[in-house]
Amino acid sequence: MLFYTDYSLETLNTFNVKAKADIFIEITSAADLEGYQRRKKYFDLPRLILGNGSNILFTKNFQGAVLKNSIKGIEVVSEDNEKAVVKAASGEDFDTFVQFCAKKRFCGIENLSAIPGTVGAAAVQNIGAYGQEASQTIQEVEYYNFETAKIETIAAKDCKFEYRGSIFKTDLAGKVFITAVTFCLSKNFTPCTEYGKLQELLKDTPIITPMIMRRVITTYRASIIPDPKEYGNAGSFFKNPVITEAAAKKILAESPELKTYPADKGKVKLAAGQLIDLCGFKGANEGKVGTAENQALIIVNLGKATGKEIHTFANKIAKAVKEKYGVKLEPEVTIV
Ligand code: EPU
Numbered sequence: 001m002l003f004y005t006d007y008s009l010e011t012l013n014t015f016n017v018k019a020k021a022d023i024f025i026e027i028t029s030a031a032d033l034e035g036y037q038r039r040k041k042y043f044d045l046p047r048l049i050l051g052n053g054s055n056i057l058f059t060k061n062f063q064g065a066v067l068k069n070s071i072k073g074i075e076v077v078s079e080d081n082e083k084a085v086v087k088a089a090s091g092e093d094f095d096t097f098v099q100f101c102a103k104k105r106f107c108g109i110e111n112l113s114a115i116p117g118t119v120g121a122a123a124v125q126n127i128g129a130y131g132q133e134a135s136q137t138i139q140e141v142e143y144y145n146f147e148t149a150k151i152e153t154i155a156a157k158d159c160k161f162e163y164r165g166s167i168f169k170t171d172l173a174g175k176v177f178i179t180a181v182t183f184c185l186s187k188n189f190t191p192c193t194e195y196g197k198l199q200e201l202l203k204d205t206p207i208i209t210p211m212i213m214r215r216v217i218t219t220y221r222a223s224i225i226p227d228p229k230e231y232g233n234a235g236s237f238f239k240n241p242v243i244t245e246a247a248a249k250k251i252l253a254e255s256p257e258l259k260t261y262p263a264d265k266g267k268v269k270l271a272a273g274q275l276i277d278l279c280g281f282k283g284a285n286e287g288k289v290g291t292a293e294n295q296a297l298i299i300v301n302l303g304k305a306t307g308k309e310i311h312t313f314a315n316k317i318a319k320a321v322k323e324k325y326g327v328k329l330e331p332e333v334t335i336v
Helices: 030-038 094-103 119-125 196-201 210-224 245-254 272-278 307-325
Strands: 003-008 020-027 047-050 062-069 074-079 083-089 138-145 150-155 176-186 232-236 242-244 260-262 267-270 289-291 298-301
Touching: 020 030, 030 138, 030 176, 074 094, 083 094, 094 119, 094 210, 119 176, 196 210, 242 245, 245 267, 267 272, 272 307, 289 307, 298 307
Parallel strands: 020 062, 047 062
Antiparallel strands: 003 020, 074 083, 083 176, 138 150, 138 176, 232 298, 242 267, 260 267, 289 298
């Protein structure tokens, strides 16, 4: 295992911003994690686990050790007529895993096509799109526990999955390194089409298979989300705000045009993209930073913006939304 110092992260984050790590370590196995833990001088430093860098904004250098997750492998653990249990290493690209499953007609994650990031991040974030969430098919998560120095597993029901969140962002944050995620997928395909936009996209498609769903969604996402190789971005910059029904009632009395979605009991979800759009920020830009032309929720690096410039622009957007609607936008991306 190699330990690099003063390592550039510029090509390892999809905002394409300049940043360095004091120490950089590529993790390819659980044995590497043990090796890292034994090197006390590195283990005692602040730690950052990096997947594909598609949900992170570096506003400064990382003064500590960056652990790049490169643990690979996909294995069908068991299969019968009804379901397939598939274990994917945490450093696998999530979309590669979705393709693997869709091709085999293992169903339940095809709507999560073309989401950037790793399998491990999919569990941490409980990624979701077009009516599916990773937590609906995750069976268990395996991790290396830095407190016990052992590999352990946690059942999905104990992962405290919620909208873009899990136990890995709370109780277990900083304490574990996810090594693999096991999914239980159905072999009977029922297309999940309740998301309004999907019905529109599929209206001329008489036969839907997991691979067709995957193609339709991949094409649609490519039409709204700029290619990070061209314009650095991390997908949605903010989470959709979840507020109380009482607060929503007040806001809707003044702004009935706002979209609402069901959330946990007594709560309502608003569309962050719409709030930002209505504050005049869709396709807006300030110097080297802007929002996507078709999706105000996506902040893009239009040139050689720094992480700080992107962060300043994001704060400006959040302030405008707060002033106009009294709603606080929380970043979906991790800000370092
Ligand atoms: N809207 C606007 N203006 C905009 C953007 C959106 O009016 O500039 C409206 C849309 O018309 C729509 C509503 O807001 O009625 C919601 O927009 P959209 O369907 O695009 O979805 P979203 O809530 O903005 C979420 C996820 C996306 C995911 C899509 C599809 C979050 C933070 N984002 O976006 O996930 O792809 O739903 O399910 O929950 C990501 O997390 O990076 C991501 C791309």
